[in-house]
Amino acid sequence: VIFSSAKEGSVKVAKEIRDLILDKQSKGEMCVLGLATGSSPIKVYEELIRIHKEESVSFQNVITFNLDEYYPMEPENIHSYHYFMHEHLFNHIDILPKNINIPKGNITVDELHDYCISYEDQIDAVGGLDFQLLGIGRTGHIGFNEPGSHVNSETRSILLDHITRVDAANSFLGIDNVPKKAITMGIGTVKKAKRIVLLGWGDKKASIIKETIEGAISSEVPASYLQLHSNTTFVLDKEAASEL
Numbered sequence: 001v002i003f004s005s006a007k008e009g010s011v012k013v014a015k016e017i018r019d020l021i022l023d024k025q026s027k028g029e030m031c032v033l034g035l036a037t038g039s040s041p042i043k044v045y046e047e048l049i050r051i052h053k054e055e056s057v058s059f060q061n062v063i064t065f066n067l068d069e070y071y072p073m074e075p076e077n078i079h080s081y082h083y084f085m086h087e088h089l090f091n092h093i094d095i096l097p098k099n100i101n102i103p104k105g106n107i108t109v110d111e112l113h114d115y116c117i118s119y120e121d122q123i124d125a126v127g128g129l130d131f132q133l134l135g136i137g138r139t140g141h142i143g144f145n146e147p148g149s150h151v152n153s154e155t156r157s158i159l160l161d162h163i164t165r166v167d168a169a170n171s172f173l174g175i176d177n178v179p180k181k182a183i184t185m186g187i188g189t190v191k192k193a194k195r196i197v198l199l200g201w202g203d204k205k206a207s208i209i210k211e212t213i214e215g216a217i218s219s220e221v222p223a224s225y226l227q228l229h230s231n232t233t234f235v236l237d238k239e240a241a242s243e244l
């Protein structure tokens with residue numbers, strides 16, 4: 001779906017999330033959201049905060065699982081995705097802290113393997129993701145599933161692509177400060193979500209959006225695996241859709 005601006009597209013996506021939360025509330029069920037970081041979802045989060053404040057929509061029946069976190073990374077570090085999510089969403093809504101799940105970037109190397117399995121188990125234990133929000137990196141990554149990621153990959157640690165680290169360098173004040181690794185949900189984890197929405201804004205995303213949607217399904221462009229998912233929508237602005 002192509003919108004004339006990121007704002008318009010974000011409002012539409014936030015409304016879909018609101019309707020899902022309200023539908024689950026009316027049935028007395030929890031709503032399980034998979035959330036993303038980066039600049040792409042910021043306007044969706046702004047709109048969700050507005051919906052919470054102005055429409056009095058509660059998030060107390062919402063459970064969230066974030067896609068990824070840098071590794072190693074302390075949660076209180078301003079570069080952490082933990083910090084990002086609290087700053088841009090969680091501090092402004094009434095979600096219960098116990099229902100917030102973000103991969104822990106401060107566990108030891110020895111704990112990593114079991115921790116990743118337990119993250120996956122926690123998602124399964126609440127019935128899986130009802131809705132997964134995604135951005136896309138210039139390498140075609142979703143979460144931090146870099147080129148080479150397997151279609152059935154699960155939550156794991158991963159080495160970041162050089163392009164991804166270059167893109168993150170500005171906010172880290174130089175590439176040397178960007179972690180080399182991350183923990184990410186896998187492509188398989190994402191693909192199990194009942195509904196997926198990928199946001200793409202701006203002309204910098206145009207070429208990877210074209211490859212993702214019109215190119216071959218390949219581990220070289222991990223987001224292309226979304227072609228195999230039956231309930232995915234790409235929400236784009238005109239610039240990101242300009243090469244389609």
Ligand code: GLP
Pocket residue numbers: 036037038039040041067068134135136137138141142143144164
């Ligand atoms: C990071 C995140 C991704 C995100 C990507 C794009 O790599 N791990 O989840 O999609 O950045 O970021 P942006 O939305 O700022 O373009």
